[in-house]
Amino acid sequence: MSVTIDDVRDAAARLAGVAHRTPVLRSRTLDALVGAEVHLKAENLQRMGAFKFRGAYNALSRLSPRQRARGVASFSSGNHAQALALAARELGTTAVILMPADTPASKRAAAEGYGAEIITYDRYTGDRVALGAALAAERGLALIPPYEHPDVIAGQGTAALELLEETGELGALLVPAGGGGLLAGSATAARGLHPAIRMIGVEPEAGDDTRRSLAAGERVAIPVPRTIADGQAADIPGELTFSINRRLVDEIALVTDDQIRDAMRFAFERMRVVLEPSGATGLAALLSGRVERLPARVGVIISGGNIDAARFAELICPVPDGATVG
């Protein structure tokens, strides 16, 4: 069970006219700062605000009519929940999603707004994978996990496919790594098109499970990371995603939370787009010089922009002089 460039191409055909073909953004200021021509694939401008719609929709569109009639299940506190809910609505099926009981109300409301049923669990005592499997079995639903699924991975790969179709060959491609689905899909697409491209995953320093795993040659678990990049707070790479990434990824760049904040501010003030912390790590790696021997032409997937204005202000703007938060 692997994923090929043909799977990514098939996914692209399914997504045509449903997912946005997101723009590739350029900034001469950015190019001058990093000393390379940078092409940013703006998946923050994707439907529901992140690349996740691609994988969820691709997976759901491959279900049999019978499965579609019964519905799907998953687990996520983040963008996959909204993505699955929206994809289910688009395809006329229903989604049931397990979310931790302490998920912010706005994220729960977003998934419910797309028509999903939400079931909560205690993140400290519950095993979401086991709970998801039990839920799916009990109700006869198809389980569509956030990244451990070939159709999800193939769908995520379509962003890199579109980027490279537009730019032609690039020297390197930077992609955020959480569970590893976007990285695996991107590497499949990019290496399939240009075997010599340098594939660089990007993780928050505190959440370097993929870097450690690649170094060890096997999946390594780390303590649950504390980072503002909540979409990349995985503590171990997926089995399927790691089997792909160990084959296709050259290196991992690490960025600190402060570097992520700086990249979010740069994106806001100089490129006028909103990035959530996990969506900004590729840009952060470039701006902070965390990639050595940068080639002349570089691609970056800026992967998501789901952050509310108040949280953005809290992360980016220092409390004004003289203000105290009681």
Added chain:
Amino acid sequence: MSVTIDDVRDAAARLAGVAHRTPVLRSRTLDALVGAEVHLKAENLQRMGAFKFRGAYNALSRLSPRQRARGVASFSSGNHAQALALAARELGTTAVILMPADTPASKRAAAEGYGAEIITYDRYTGDRVALGAALAAERGLALIPPYEHPDVIAGQGTAALELLEETGELGALLVPAGGGGLLAGSATAARGLHPAIRMIGVEPEAGDDTRRSLAAGERVAIPVPRTIADGQAADIPGELTFSINRRLVDEIALVTDDQIRDAMRFAFERMRVVLEPSGATGLAALLSGRVERLPARVGVIISGGNIDAARFAELICPVPDGATVG
């Protein structure tokens, strides 16, 4: 001295490969909220963050080699200053710009960063138009004002031209009005392509000089407006821009500062793009229901995104509970 669709087409040819062909953004959430198919031309993603680059570059590219060798002058505390500075640099000439002495340091630095020379004046005692003319005469510079110039207006019209090339005919087009250059250029392009299109200018309620002038059939001056939409704080329409807008604009919609704030928050949270207040008034008019009998397909020019993160937070985010700013 007027402006025709052919002037706009010529400007588009000059701008090809220099200005960004900005994306047209869609949001199904927005469509559902306003009950129409909305196409947003994202000039906040233009070079230097606003449509102003189009007009400045077009005007400068029409200078004779002799004029270009001497340089250009203008007056602006806003986006035209940066636009002119960048266009001058691109074309290998120099820009001298009059700015009020109390211009925020960041705006001055942005224009200087593109290589412009800044001269300050006292906005309470100085007449910027007269000072600009004197400066240009004294140094032998070509004066390129922010909107009272046919080449500037033709350049601004290229955004609407691109939008309509991409969408085909639209029922209405909403365009922010300050001095009236973007509105005049857009109306020239849109009416030239589709004579039946409904042209709607949008102003802040406190700065309704164009609405009053259209109603009166002549240019009406109002007290200097107090509004967060600083790019639309004109107190009287331009002579040239008004002569075009009175012929081609059907109506003016007005929006309050709170409606502008709501539109900025919507753009941030639901579309993941940054809009400055003046850039958000068209979207604000739609979201607040200020346009009656909305047609099925509508275009909006979201015209600029130059706002720093701290100012955005101040405008959009309430001070947290228990915080006091001392």
